[in-house]
Amino acid sequence: MLGRPRRLAILAEGSFNATDAKSAVGVLRYRAEEVVAVIDSARAGRTAQSCAGVGGDVPVVGNLEAAAAFDPDSLLIGIAPQGGSLPSSWRGVVAEALMRGWDVLAGLHTFLADDPELAALAEAKGCRILDVRRPPEGRPIAARRAAGVDALVALTVGSDCNVGKMTAALEIHAFLEKRGVKTAFVATGQTGIFIADRGVAIDAVPADFAAGVVEGLVLEAARDADIVLIEGQGALHHPAYSGVTLALLHGSCPDALILCHQVGRTHLKISDAMPAPRIRSISELVRDYERASGWLHPARVLGVALNTMHLEETEARRALEHEANLTGLTVTDPVRYGAEPLAVALLRRHEERKRRAASA
């Protein structure tokens, strides 16, 4: 089970489509039963499905008052503004939600609870502001402790940001749960935390403690799971986020990696003002991720999750086959075709480790 049940209204004002409202889409894909309405005045009257391709009949409404008719208990900020701050136009919406006694869930770099007015309002109304990006208080220093757990630790890694690392981990998690495997999903970014209702936004942790925080999450998750799936972040080849990626890799000491890539993406997404680096081939990425893991704890890429959302059926099939032939690895699109091949690869690896441990 991921978290406790909630009744969410999602703010996605002006941006409720498949690509711009990342958090809204993620929550709708994995927790649709908890979403009572999406707020986007530009799309009011439609269904979530028709706007973003997920969420079925969840209604899109024009404002907070209209959302109130569906009796939510929380407002979730489902879009990420440029720069991480709260646009002033949204501030009134947050205040209105608090006035109604709803909790507010936000993943901004600017913490809503640090706003004295909003904090006072929350206190007066007895509701909570959950800034999921706020780093934990502790200052843990990683020391390769995660390498010692009995569970199989698997991390999703990628060719770039926003290629499907969270989605791959969640799809594998869901498949394993259905199979009755004791499995844990470790959320490391705001959307993952919205979905799992726990986790830490690693990118907001002071750099010295990022690996230590991940290590702590893995140790905790491994206590009650046979397979621990960690949501990856960034990419080793990304100019801005490679440090976050390596902290995750070295903090979690995975045995298994699932490499994620969006078919058709040729260059890393960086500032438009700068020439973007080319994305390497899958084989080169496999090599580099395995090398960087090996600096501390050996990991193997056990499968490739290709995001084929922009391709037609035939092209998608061809892309998977092409990469499978090139790399010799298990390749699938876990959203389109299911996560079974990736989950099975992890299960096999887990059995192998258990056998080896038993015979040692």
Place this chain on the structure above:
Amino acid sequence: MLGRPRRLAILAEGSFNATDAKSAVGVLRYRAEEVVAVIDSARAGRTAQSCAGVGGDVPVVGNLEAAAAFDPDSLLIGIAPQGGSLPSSWRGVVAEALMRGWDVLAGLHTFLADDPELAALAEAKGCRILDVRRPPEGRPIAARRAAGVDALVALTVGSDCNVGKMTAALEIHAFLEKRGVKTAFVATGQTGIFIADRGVAIDAVPADFAAGVVEGLVLEAARDADIVLIEGQGALHHPAYSGVTLALLHGSCPDALILCHQVGRTHLKISDAMPAPRIRSISELVRDYERASGWLHPARVLGVALNTMHLEETEARRALEHEANLTGLTVTDPVRYGAEPLAVALLRRHEERKRRAASA
């Protein structure tokens, strides 16, 4: 020139020796002329030189009052407590310094200026609390901009923490300055900032912005320098800090790396409770640092700075020769034998780049 002149009293209570008082020793090595006294009741009456091997005749005194006789204008916290917080016993000393109207410089993870009592005291007395580890306000996202500067960008990297990365950069910087080369030192840790009186403690920056902050520092430093020397942090193979190291490497896009190692260190320094990873050979480290650089921007290790402080003269010479033979690289101990060989290697590379740029 590094920063403006100050009159510093350094707090090193109970720890003023060559290994435990890292910030105190660093400041005494490079800014001794600004230090009026060191406070350590266990060593009062001695000279800095006799306690820590640096600082010449700078007196060691028993308490703040005794330090006041030397008319300081600032108290610098020269020791790092376990965990980064201020031990309660030091709090009184900080308050007393503020009462006397001195500035207080601290590199703790807990910010003194966030303590309401200390902050009020500072305001009442018109003095400043400088928490050098406080991250800057901005949220810069790195995008390989530092690769475009005309200056030669050089980063010190290492086999572990605390092997001499800051020292190597400062020694090369001092040598180049004496030669009349326009050179900049970019401080990225608290001791470096104490010395340079500017810089950012990268380890305290939220992980997402660590590379971006470094990029900004390099762009700024390169405006008025032919050679930019960046103080490295952590190590690519360190379980806790590898992310910081990679953020530095990819944020600064160096052309040149100086690899630092302490002779005799065989294992990485991590928590005593855990088995420490072995340190790789210098050749393996060179390969891994060059590979990781190459993911974004190619860099070459141009020299090796070996810290031989624990060796006798003959052993030290032999260690340098041994590594030079093994690696084919320029190898020296910049503190013991001067930074000239490393500085010359950088100058040569800079000339080479200029020639190439001119002929292109």
